[in-house]
Amino acid sequence: xxxxxxxxxxxxxxxxxxxxxxxxxxxxxxxxxxxxxxxxxxxxxxxxxxxxxxxxxxxxxxxxxxxxxxxxxxxxxxxxxxxxxxxxxxxxxxxxxxxxxxxxxxxxxxxxxxxxxxxxxxxxxxxxxxxxxxxxxxxxxxxxxxxxxxxxx
Numbered sequence: 825x826x827x828x829x830x831x832x833x834x835x836x837x838x839x840x841x842x843x844x845x846x847x848x849x850x851x852x853x854x855x856x857x858x859x860x861x862x863x864x865x866x867x868x869x870x871x872x873x874x875x876x877x878x879x880x881x882x883x884x885x886x887x888x889x890x891x892x893x894x895x896x897x898x899x900x901x902x903x904x905x906x907x908x909x910x911x912x913x914x915x916x917x918x919x920x921x922x923x924x925x926x927x928x929x930x931x932x933x934x935x936x937x938x939x940x941x942x943x944x945x946x947x948x949x950x951x952x953x954x955x956x957x958x959x960x961x962x963x964x965x966x967x968x969x970x971x972x973x974x975x976x977x
Contacts, residue, residue, distance in 0.1 A: 831860070831868035841877040848877070856880055856894055872905035879906050879914070887925055888918060 859867040883893045896914045
């Protein structure tokens, strides 16, 4: 039990965080959060899980995947709620990824006007997905669908 001696039901955690109970169960399946069980097999969460769920929500808001979040949370000592210092360290670790996404979104925004209404549907001349026909070096076929990264502007 936490310092206040109170554990929360899944419904209470859902109410406090705004996260659906199904999502909380999923987070638990992914080991992002944990609970104990009552004799009746009902979940009980420490109050500190509210902070962890808040960290998860904030990270998702900026576009991080649950796998990235799980990786970051796994760097914390087991069972410890993220502190302000932990959050700062985690956020710092995500900075390069977020900067890369910002560059991609900026390029998308800037090039999108050229695509609307052009009707070319040509990866050869598409400045958005294939600037300067860089993908020609990779061969023919659906290169992006095959898992190759898009060229960066």
